[in-house]
Amino acid sequence: MTPLLSVRNITKRYGPHLGCGDISFDLYPGEVMGIVGESGSGKSTLLNCLAGHIPPDDGRVIFDTRADGPRDTLQMGEAARRMLSRTDWAFVHQHARDGLRMGVSAGGNIGERLMAVGGRNYGTIRAAAGDWLGRVEISESRIDDRPSTFSGGMQQRLQIARNLVTGPRLIFMDEPTGGLDVSVQARLLDLLRGLVRDMGLSAIVVTHDLAVVRLLAHRLMVMKDGHVVESGLTDQVLDDPQHGYTQLLVSSVLQV
């Protein structure tokens, strides 16, 4: 099977400091990869390099595009990569306000994504927006309300709807449950797990929270000081960690 995403030797430095170094892995269709590690270990740097938000100093990110097969996304022009991020890719930010347009209604937040990929019929777009609000457990009666009138959990669910409405194949998530109350986190995780499974999505999830990867991720990479120190099947890594650092993480000795 062709990997959906092949990451090879991604390295990013900030001046003399290493953001992340020499990271390689393959992600297959329908697979969820978790990236864990303490603060400053390089998780966000790696995710942002993969999603094309920051240019790495070295390495390749090869994505199996629907139209042209495997292509190095780092070599693509800006317009082609922007199109990819609207169609095949999605990015869920930790803070919903970074991924939503707060001045636009909930329905508008979802609908404008469809318009960006060619949707023109108002009725069809509004119906799809209403449908997606329901799928993320927001009452359709809130379709004309702005996200600023929503709770934190609702905003995060709206951000997810906005990202998934175009039917992407790969979703990048940066601490998707961070900053939410514990009960809200559990509900959001359940919802995410259902959507990922039902849509056959591949995902890369960065988190501090081992419970998040336990629930969502098939495989896990553990990062420390910009490097991957251990990787493998999630249950295997968490139940029988081989690296001393992972053992500390799992035993919650490290403040992550």
Ligand SMILES: Nc1ncnc2c1ncn2[C@@H]1O[C@H](COP(=O)(O)OP(=O)(O)OP(=O)(O)O)[C@@H](O)[C@H]1O
């Ligand atoms: N814009 C930047 N300029 C300089 N150094 C940076 C920058 N962004 C990150 N770094 C450094 O790169 C390293 C990795 O940071 P990164 O934010 O990727 O870690 P992280 O694991 O995502 O941490 P957190 O969980 O706190 O977000 C750290 O040493 C950090 O200080």
